[in-house]
Amino acid sequence: MxxxxxxxxxxxxxxxxxxxxxxxxxxxxxxxxxxxxxxxxxxxxxxxxxxxxxxxxxxxxxxxxxxxxxxxxxxxxxxxxxxxxxxxxxxxxxxxxxxxxxxxxxxxxVQGEISSLFHPSIAMIGSRDAPSVALESFSRLSGDIARFGLSIVSGLAAGMDGAAHRGALDAGGLTVAVVGCGLDRVYPPANRRLAQDILDGGGALVSEYPPGDPPSAWHFPFRNRIIAGLSAGAVCGVHRRFSGTSITVRVAVEENRDLFVFFDEQSGGAFDGPLHLMEQGARRVYDAEDIILGLGGRLPVGEADLF
Known part of the structure; x- marks a missing residue:
């Protein structure tokens, strides 16, 4: 070893x-x-x-x-x-x-590189059915964050999750997917190529569920605490107020993680989630630099070279 x-x-x-x-x-x-x-x-x-x-x-x-x-x-x-x-x-x-x-x-x-779980990370989460414009901007933001040296943690779901993973990969960065089934399968199947690209890029797939476990509905909200737990903070894209994203947000708040909101009114999608978070004090961000500065001392000691 x-x-x-x-x-x-x-x-x-x-x-x-x-x-x-x-x-x-x-x-x-x-x-x-x-x-x-x-x-x-x-x-x-x-x-x-x-x-x-x-x-x-x-x-x-x-x-x-x-x-x-x-x-x-x-x-x-x-x-x-x-x-x-x-x-x-x-x-x-x-x-x-x-x-x-x-x-x-x-x-x-874990499937892939365990070392990727020890990298300074931020979660990126949002709606499964976001419009293409919102997906593109979320993907660009993910790539910009990855270029600062942070790993992107998300859930391999359709929509914003997939956009976050893909943006990090396109930027040559690390990304970790926390999934809602056993690691002997990929869900949704449409993201099979994305899952392989995450592994090829030096990242990892993570699951609390043993091999053979199917993607049961309750698996996803329960796994969301791991997405928040691996991350110094969470960036929330467009989503509805009562959704899987809101569960991750709740865990992030309970666990004293930094919370950021990123959305563009012109891109479409559900804004009630982000607007509610802003009413509760979440910080709205417009680019990766806003997020890096917002994290401040939350990043692990020894990662000052990110700046």
């Missing part, structure tokens, strides 16, 4: 060595799988406030079924090994910003 690469799991090593550290990582994955199973059974999984999320672990019930979920974890790890996926768990080699999240994933999976 490289000294510069954060450690990750190898299922065969776990079974062969049985070290206490590896057992701890298996335990974290078992907890994660148990929790995701419970979340999928909730009648209102869209109510993802911090209080709701933190209450989604039933310790006594998990303790009674630890062996069952441990076996599930070992099966998942075997599948990850077959697919060439890596796993990161809390406590070791964990992205520092994500670890500060009040509700970080106990375990998550």
């Amino acid at each position: 490289s000294h510069t690469e954060p450690p990750h799991l190898n299922a065969r090593k776990i079974k062969a060595q049985g070290t206490s550290r590896s057992e701890q990582e298996i335990f974290y994955l078992a907890q994660s799988l148990f929790r995701l199973d419970h979340l999928g059974k909730q009648k209102t999984p869209h109510l993802l406030s911090r209080t709701f999320r933190e209450g989604l672990f039933f310790e006594e019930e998990f303790r009674s079924k630890t062996n069952f979920w441990r076996e599930k974890a070992l099966v998942v790890l075997d599948k990850c090994e077959q697919l060439g996926l890596k796993m990161i768990t809390v406590g070791t080699g964990y992205p520092p910003l994500l670890e500060k999240l009040s509700d970080p994933p106990k375990a998550f999976f």
Whole structure:
């Protein structure tokens, strides 16, 4: 293992060595799988406030079924090994910003370069059905931010997410996609080429969901906390006030991340989301420099060369 690469799991090593550290990582994955199973059974999984999320672990019930979920974890790890996926768990080699999240994933999976998760990053989010003019301007903004040296984090969805990823790639920058399904598939399928370009560009695909998990509707709002957690701030494009974007915004606000609004009234799209955020005190920005200056001291120590 490289000294510069954060450690990750190898299922065969776990079974062969049985070290206490590896057992701890298996335990974290078992907890994660148990929790995701419970979340999928909730009648209102869209109510993802911090209080709701933190209450989604039933310790006594998990303790009674630890062996069952441990076996599930070992099966998942075997599948990850077959697919060439890596796993990161809390406590070791964990992205520092994500670890500060009040509700970080106990375990998550990575395809691509783990080092890209440790790069100073900003989230870019918005509507899936934004008009082409809005997509083009969002993509240009993403490229300009990437040229300042920041990685772009988004969700690989159609619309603004895809525009943000593509803008960073076109500028030669890094981008990370946090997805709502297992990493053995790409959703939406139309973004398969984009996903490969992210990997080829030195970025990564990230998921809390194990291989085999489908893109269930509740996966997307829950994964949005990871998009916010990996980032020093979030740039919100056109979107409706009550939408998936608004969930990411809520997490960003709860977690004390900087929030920026970027839109042009002439480009079309839903403005009620951005306008509401501005009423609540979010800063409207017009270019990448506004965002870099707005982040100020939020960027990790040692990244002053970005300026």
